[in-house]
Amino acid sequence: MQISTRNTDHQATLTLQGRFDFHTHRDFRTAYEQPLDDSKIKEIVIDLGGVEYLDSSALGMLLLLRERAESLGKTVSLAKMQGTVKQVLDVANFDKIFPMKA
């Protein structure tokens, strides 16, 4: 999976490309360390537009990030999900846990 990060003012956007699953664990963690450390960043947006597959351990990673971000007073939102990715998030009712963006 490819992850690119873009920061604007108080927001960091992590754009994910490819399969978001168990094997992505280390890359994903590394990618969110910087926005977590940066005190200017108040919101972390996970852009799932380029994700073609997402499994339950990916959901777990999102929950873990949310837990850490909240303890630092930051929010995590999910954006641009579609197709099977959206289906998986719908079944898990993640819209009741994360703010969702178009």
Added chain:
Amino acid sequence: MPLHALKILIVDDTPANARLVETVVSRMGHATLIAENGQQALDLFEAHEPDLVLMDVMMPIMDGIAATKALRQRLQAAQRWVPILLLSALDDITDIVRGLEAGADDYVVKPVNIQLLKAKVQNFTHQIEMQEQILQHTAELEKWREQAQAQTELGSHIMDRLVSDRDTHAMVGQLNIPAEDFSGDLVCSAHTPDGILHLLLADATGHGLPAALTAIPIAHAFYRMTGKGFPITSIAKEMNQKLRQFLPPDRFVAVTLAAINVEDQTIEVWNGGNPSALLIDESGKLLKEWGSTHPPLGILPEANFSEHFEVVGYQDNCHLLICSDGLWEAEDQSGRRIDRDRVLQLLAATSKDTHLAALQAMIGHHLAGKPAQDDISCLLAWAPVEQRDLPRVDDQGTPHLQHSGEWNFAVCYWAEDLKYLDVVPPLLDLMCQIHALKPHKGSMFIILSELFNNALDHGLLGLDSSLKLSGDFVQYLQHREERLGQLNNGRISITLRLHNIDGQSVLDVTVADSGPGFDYSRYLDNEELLHQTDRPHGRGIGLVRKLCDHLRYAGNGNQVSARFLL
């Protein structure tokens, strides 16, 4: 200085040759041993276990070929590899071939070229290092494998114990196809004391032992609370709390809980994170689906947990099918999945007793010998339309006990508490601690819950039971939820008294509410009405009447007393 200092055995009957070789390898930093013939080489090898052997061919007593053969045999028996380098004159090419055939790894022609010898020893040093690394990794892997095996056995044992040792119900069938050695999906079913069938399908993150670990508190809560008569939403809430307590944030469990009430012909489903539960009639038609309306358990804090569930009534025999996502995501060789219509068609085409076998066969055919990518589990429950006089019988096996002396318990609940409390299960739990009462758990649950529900539904909430009469139980429950939310005052008191009358142990259950009461004379005058059990209306009280020695109303109808003979 080489990376790795070897112990090298030099075998040569000519001392000058042996010394030359010794000098070369010593300078490379290796330790040496010298043998004068093949026999001595075997003895030294045994005693010192060298890493590399440099073997001359022509020697007295035992030549290099025979010694190589013997060494290779010993090493093979011990499943070890030590390289043997032959030193031989060029015109002895036949000897060299024989030596290689006997198990030597390489050769150097004599007179020995020092550069060549050094290069070959260096090569073997690398090979030996690699060999050692491989052996070390193999040993580590073996250790890991044994540990993983032990964990698998433990997990498998736990899952077995969680699902077996329980009553199997004629109404429920299940199938389970694990992705690995055993399935991490948990499928359970159990009856409440008043005969409502509870079903559970839980799918934890991951497979194997991690999944089995999360299954423990879930199965425990399910059986314990069902046995006490708690509703499925209370069970889901409790499971969520338990999982939140000890799971890390990235672990959760998708759970579907269902309750089939054959008496009322209703089905309730609470689905958090699983594929839709499907209600299917006998012709394979989909009557209702309950999609996931909650996040999986173990994520939300208690304050955000929603108990909302959907109940439907059914008028004809039907099936409830609950499956893990492993079923719908299982891909065949060309990446196709099993779609819902295919399953519905299959159910339509097979008879009730062969549904699961047919489903299993279909999945097997779909996977075509490949292992499933995820655990596949399905639970199929039969929801029949049937009329029974009594929903269940008490334990027949246990001898009924007499109770000497007296046991009393009185409790009063106010509107504020009635909104959220499960009143009957904890009371039943308390009663079952009395040995004499325990065998009558089922009867006591029915008596207590019918009297309590009447007091709440009709006494305090003023619900009209004709709604039940019209068969619209679902609408009745909606009214009930609304009015309970608006309830501001009122109370219900319950008194339990276990005592003896002429040597017979009796339990008196009295329930009083603060509502306006009703004209009970109508019921007392009409014995027939009290005995009607074929209609939802008044059936509950009819049941209590059958179970009890007598049932009496008092006050303005807002007080009722039932006497149960043990």
